[in-house]
Amino acid sequence: MFLRLFTALALLLSTVSPAIAAGGGMVSAADPRAAAAGQEILRKGGSAADAEMAMMLALTVVEPQSSGIGGGGFMLYQDARSNKLTSYDGREAAPAAAGPRYFYADGQPLSHSAAVPGGKSVGVPGNLRLMAMVHRQHGKLPWAALFQPAIRLARDGFAITPRMEDFLSRIGNIDSEWGKSYLMADGRPRPVGAILRNPDLAATLADIAARGADSFYVGPRAQRIVQTVNGARRNPSPMTAGDLAAYDAKERPAPCGSYRGWRICGMGPPSSGAVAVFQILKQLERFDMKALGKDSPTAWHLIAESMRLAYADRDAYLGDPDFVKVPVAGLMDPAYLAGRSQLIATDRSLAHAEPGLPPGAEPRAVVAGNEVPSTTHFVAIDAAGNVATMTSTIEGPWGSGLTVDGFFLNNELTDFDIVPEKDGKLVANHVEGGKRPRSSMAPTIVYAPDGSLRLAIGAAGGSTIIAQVAKALIGILDWGLSAQEAIALPQIYAPGDTVVVEQGTALAAMAPQLTALGNQVRAGTLPLKANAIERVNGALRGAADPRSEGVALAQ
CATH class of the missing domain: 1.10.246.130 (Gamma-glutamyltranspeptidase, large (L) subunit, C-terminal domain)
Incomplete structure (x- = not known):
């Protein structure tokens, strides 16, 4: 029943705003509610960068199994006025204490499936630093305006879609009581069409909207991220507050x-x-x-x-x-x-x-x-001809399974090669402190x-x-x-x-x-x-x- 309603909603949105535009701008995203967030920002006069970031935030709410502010991403931006193409690296980074045998236990490499759950797989999240850099350079609307569609979705609620329900059926790695709120009391996934509200995430987004990206990387929230990964039941991480404070996005x-x-x-x-x-x-x-x-x-x-x-x-x-x-x-x-x-x-x-x-x-x-296959992609082009295309991820379904303040933390560090050498040579993608894994x-x-x-x-x-x-x-x-x-x-x-x-x-x-x-x-x-x-x-x-x-x- 809900699948028909969801499909009808998507078709209605496409009918009201057709996927062909001779003038104006356009967005494309993997969830209609995220696409609608980008569309709203364009209609308010936002740039392609503004719309892109609003979609990233909305996807944090409605597609938490795949991406969000607890992860990272890469973005290309074509500036119509200067004709300059810029690429932005918001890829997660390993803690400074990480070394080549980071994913070893008792002298032996962990299997990939054993390395994913818990703290060690979590890299310092990069999406909000990327967002801040892109907004400084290409934003038109105020920073706080980009958060409003996502805040509404988290506060007022959003329906479980068939795709999310499928991911909920594979939710075994979740290691937090808040994360398990996606499940019913008997451990089964909440059904398609059930309305979820995420007041913790709504409050988090409102706080970052008011205080900026620094409030994620320094201060109480950063401390909670560190405490969560340090105290993980499985694979506790050596990440420090200094690792978060030192992180920045990069132009490449x-x-x-x-x-x-x-x-x-x-x-x-x-x-x-x-x-x-x-x-x-x-x-x-x-x-x-x-x-x-x-x-x-x-x-x-x-x-x-x-x-x-x-x-x-x-x-x-x-x-x-x-x-x-x-x-x-x-x-x-x-x-x-x-x-x-x-x-x-x-x-x-x-x-x-x-x-x-x-x-x-x-x-x-x-x-x-x-x-591991998960992740999400979204594109925005504004009426001036600026182009933004971004892929965002927390890596595997539900990331590390750890949550902080309503969002999931990534398991991006298992994109590194767990065994650091082969045939006597270090492989290019081995773990090092501060390094970003290949994507x-x-x-x-x-x-x-x-x-x-x-x-x-x-x-x-x-x-x-x-x-x-x-x-x-x-x-x-x-x-x-x-x-x-x-x-x-x-x-x-x-x-x-x-x-x-x-x-x-x-x-x-x-x-x-x-x-x-x-x-x-x-x-x-x-x-x-x-x-x-x-x-x-x-x-x-x-x-x-x-x-x-x-x-x-x-x-």
Whole structure:
């Protein structure tokens, strides 16, 4: 019953504010209530940055299993007046006391599942520092105005959606009595349609709205965060008040490259998103993907092969550039990628994908990543043409399971490689004090050959993010699909020697042809959730993954 009502609400919002706008602005988010928050801010005269931050705060309330102020994120911002593209790193950081064997017990590495619950997996949250930096540089409305939609949602209540109910059924890692308030007395999830209120979070947001981001990082709230992770029942953390006070968001270079005349820009290290997405595309450039088309098993085979090579490089070389040399220019070098492309054949599969040796790099060991699929993405474009695209996360479902003042704390530090070395070499993504773990988050902006905006996009779902964004860009730029159609395409995901095809789709039906080419193919359910806004013939068109509850709303 509620699913029908929720769907009807989303459709009503889209009808009142259609996902096509010839003038004005637009937002797209993974939850209609967050999208409505961004729309409200645009209508009040806010910039794309203002709308983006309001959506981040609203998602803290309505999508607490995936993101929020207890986590971090990455954001790209295109300023229409200066034409400057800036990328913002609000990735969580390890406590200063952390070392390479941070996730060891009795001399042995913890399994990933054992390392997630409790305090040690919590990194210093970055979203509010990112928000403060972005608002200083690009905000138009007062700081406090951006909090009002989220405060109302937390205070007045919001309904459990089918997606949240599904996550509630997997809530076993929650280690706080407040977090368990999402459950009924017998431990079962509250049902779809049940109204939840979060007065603690409403008070927290009101306080930060009044006192600024510093009130999160210094003072009583910071002390409560430290006490919570220090006193966790499982895996207590050595985080200190000094770790929170010292944290700040950072501007990072936004790596850009050319694909068939389009300029693709994304988020650089410590995210692997921009590099890996670009590698996948560039390695395919010598193939006529347009002629092959979306219904060709050969096309999907080529995409899988290119993904395998890109993920191998990602796992070897990407990490926090403040701690490890990351050869971004070498990894995106056209000549290097042309050589990597020669490993791809139309009629057979690689037996095993190894990392290459890009210019400026030293050989490194490959360790597959640990990212857990959750996260969220949202996009805003205002009437002036400013563009914001941001991916935000607390890592796995419900993060560490710990809560403070109504919000969940992340488990982002389990994105580090738990075992710090392989074959006698330290891996790029090993734990160090103050270091930020590697991510797959891939907020992306695409520019047309004339330099104008073509598309802003991103996705959620752990390391599938890279595959989702690359697939959507191929759909739009090679196959001439709309952003909505490209996001809705079935997903292929090849982070290693196994190629996963989305179960129950036309792509899964191609499994025999893909297997005949030598691929190890498995059909499976993938955590897919992408959002985008594109500009076509002067009009904005929104897109949201049909597998999600997301919508795009015009101003």
